[in-house]
Structures are given as structure tokens and as C-alpha cells.
Amino acid sequence: MHANLLLLFASAIWGFGFVAQRLGMEHLEPFAFNGIRFLIGALSLLPLIWWQHQRKLLRWQPMATAKGGLLVGSLLFIAASFQQVGLLYTTAANAGFITGLYIVLVPILGLALKHSTGTNTWVGCVIAAIGLFLLSVQDDFTVGLGDSLQLVGALFWAMHILAVDHFAKRSAPILLALLQFIVCGGMSLLVSWAIEATTLIQVQLAWKSLAYAGLISVGVAYTLQVVAQKRAHPAHAAIILSLEAVFAAIGGILLLGESLSLKALLGCALMLLGMLVSQLSWRYVVTARILQKLFPQR
Structure with missing residues (x-):
């Protein structure tokens, strides 16, 4: 229960992080915002890395860590860039739910790596796809x-x-996280330098959003995830973390004044249901039903 509560807290932080990302772009352009927040996130990990080093808890292979940090950081840069630029044209709620589709996409892409994919994944994909259609496709059938x-x-x-x-x-997760944040932040600032114009005044105006997105979303939430997943069941962790989409919608409505139509709300509900179904094992569900029949609560 303690681990699950930590994961729930992490998902809430990430969900409300979409609000901070939207607000931050009132003063900064997308790549500048991403570059600064990921470098802040990298700095926030240094005390934890020092603490682990002092206690000789870090075991890592330099070449594997460097190679992994470069590749993972590059993928993080691409994903975060699409997300941040997309927030200029959509709501925090939409962004949260659509981003959450990665939970369904992971096992599908895993087929290429010869990972097993159960029936529940395909059922979840269909449900989530219907929800995505309702959420994203307009009345004139445009996205x-x-x-x-x-x-x-x-x-x-x-x-x-x-x-x-x-x-x-193949390497210490915390060091891999540090390198990927540095790579992502560095790439973002390079792009920002080439195509955006950023001033110190803009950074100062966006400091609250940067502090939340960097220190809290990246630093604190990642640490909570690492600590919690040492004890949480992977399936439970994936389900709880998928709730960031719900918190993104709540944050958008409460803090940004966003609104969702009945059709969009239905789409969000179906997407969340699809995410959850894709992570549940049918044998656990069936076993639970059988136990309920055999040992009914009185």
C-alpha cells in the first residue's frame, strides 16, 4: 500500500505537470522551456546520486551507461518536443490522455522485440482507439x-x-536518468538557440512553472517512481501511473479553466478504461471472481 501511494503521488505530480507546461509557455517557447526544465531535473538528481555514491550503492558500466544515456536521451528529446509543441494547440486534458496511450503502445511495439502480448492488450487497444476517436476527431472528421x-x-x-x-x-538507473536529462536538455537548448529567441526576463517570468516542471515533475516524481517500483507489482505500477491522464484533466479544468464536452469526456473515459484493461491479466480477474463466489463477504 505504501508503494502504491507513492506511485499515486507521482502520477498526480506528472498529471499537474501538464498545467505547468502550459503556463510556462506563456513566457517561454517550447524548446527553451524543455531545455531548462530537464537540466533543472538533472541538477535535482545530483544530491541523490552523491548519497548513493557515499553508500557505495552505485554499480554501473561506463560504456553501457553512456550509450544508453545518449539513445534514451535522444528519444526523450523527441517525445518531449512533440508533447511540448503540441500543448500550444491542445488542452492539458487532451495531452494527458493521448500521451497516456504509451501504456497501450508499449506492448504492441514489444512484439518487434518478441515480447508476449496477451488478449487483454488488444482489447484495451480497441477500447482506447475508440476513446481517442471521440476525444480527438472533430465533427467534420478532422484531427x-x-x-x-x-x-x-x-x-x-x-x-x-x-x-x-x-x-x-545494464547500468545504474539513476545515472541513466541523469544522462538522459542532460542529453534531452542540451538538445532542446540547441534547437531553441537556432530557432527561438529567449531572454533572461522570460526565464524569470516562467520560474514557477520551470521549478515545478524541473524539480517536482522530473526530480521528485522520478525518485518516487524508482523507490516505489522496488516494492510495487509492475502491473499495479503501470495502472496507477496511467492515472496521470486523469490528474491532467483535473488540473486543466481547475487551474486553466479548460472544459470538455460530453463526447470528449466519454472519449477520456474509454481511453482510461482501455489503458487499464491493457494492463490487467484476465486470469487475475477470473480468479478474483471465483474467490468472490466461493468466499462471499457477509
Whole structure:
């Protein structure tokens, strides 16, 4: 229960992080915002890395960590860029739910790596696809630019998760996280330098959003995830973390004054249901039903 509560807290932080990302772009352009927040996130990990080093808890292979950090950081840069630019054209709620599709996309992409995919995944995909249609497709059967960018971003988030899963087994996860944040932040600032114009005044005006997105969303939430997943069941962790989409919608409505139509709300509900179904094992569900029949509560 303690681990699950930590994961729930992390998903809430990430969900409300979409609000901070929207607000931050009132003063900064997308690549500048991403570059600064990921470098802040990298700095926030240094005390934890020092603490682990002092206690000789870090075990890592330099070449594997460097190679993994470069690849994972590059995927993170692409995914975060699509997400941040997409937020210019869509709501935090839409962005949260569409980004959450990575939970469905991960096992599908895993087929290429010969990962097993159960029936529940395909059922979840169908449900989520129907929800995505209701959420994103307009009455004239067009898809908004922002939602399209978020969908492409979800694909790269899924690739990022698979890459992290591969390289985390070959290096210290916290060091891999540090390197990927540095790579992503550096690439973002390079693009920002080439195509955007950023001033110190803009950074100062956006400091609250940058502090939340960098220190809290990247630093604190990642640490909570690492600590919690040492004790939480992977399936439970995936389900709880998928609730970031719900918190993104709540944050958008409460803090940004966003609104969702009945059709969009139904789409969000179906997408969340699809995410959950894709992570549940049917044998656990059936077993639970049988136990309920055999040992009914009185």
C-alpha cells in the first residue's frame, strides 16, 4: 500500500505537470522551456546520486551507461518536443490522455522485440482507439494539430520506455536518468538557440512553472517512481501511473479553466478504461471472481 501511494503521488505530480507546461509557455517557447526544465531535473538528481555514491550503492558500466544515456536521451528529446509543441494547440486534458496511450503502445511495439502480448492488450487497444476517436476527431472528421502531435509523441514515449527497460538492466538507473536529462536538455537548448529567441526576463517570468516542471515533475516524481517500483507489482505500477491522464484533466479544468464536452469526456473515459484493461491479466480477474463466489463477504 505504501508503494502504491507513492506511485499515486507521482502520477498526480506528472498529471499537474501538464498545467505547468502550459503556463510556462506563456513566457517561454517550447524548446527553451524543455531545455531548462530537464537540466533543472538533472541538477535535482545530483544530491541523490552523491548519497548513493557515499553508500557505495552505485554499480554501473561506463560504456553501457553512456550509450544508453545518449539513445534514451535522444528519444526523450523527441517525445518531449512533440508533447511540448503540441500543448500550444491542445488542452492539458487532451495531452494527458493521448500521451497516456504509451501504456497501450508499449506492448504492441514489444512484439518487434518478441515480447508476449496477451488478449487483454488488444482489447484495451480497441477500447482506447475508440476513446481517442471521440476525444480527438472533430465533427467534420478532422484531427487537430495539437492532438496529432501528442499522438506522435505517445509513440516515442513508448519507444523511450522500452529503451529505458533495456538499458536500466545494464547500468545504474539513476545515472541513466541523469544522462538522459542532460542529453534531452542540451538538445532542446540547441534547437531553441537556432530557432527561438529567449531572454533572461522570460526565464524569470516562467520560474514557477520551470521549478515545478524541473524539480517536482522530473526530480521528485522520478525518485518516487524508482523507490516505489522496488516494492510495487509492475502491473499495479503501470495502472496507477496511467492515472496521470486523469490528474491532467483535473488540473486543466481547475487551474486553466479548460472544459470538455460530453463526447470528449466519454472519449477520456474509454481511453482510461482501455489503458487499464491493457494492463490487467484476465486470469487475475477470473480468479478474483471465483474467490468472490466461493468466499462471499457477509
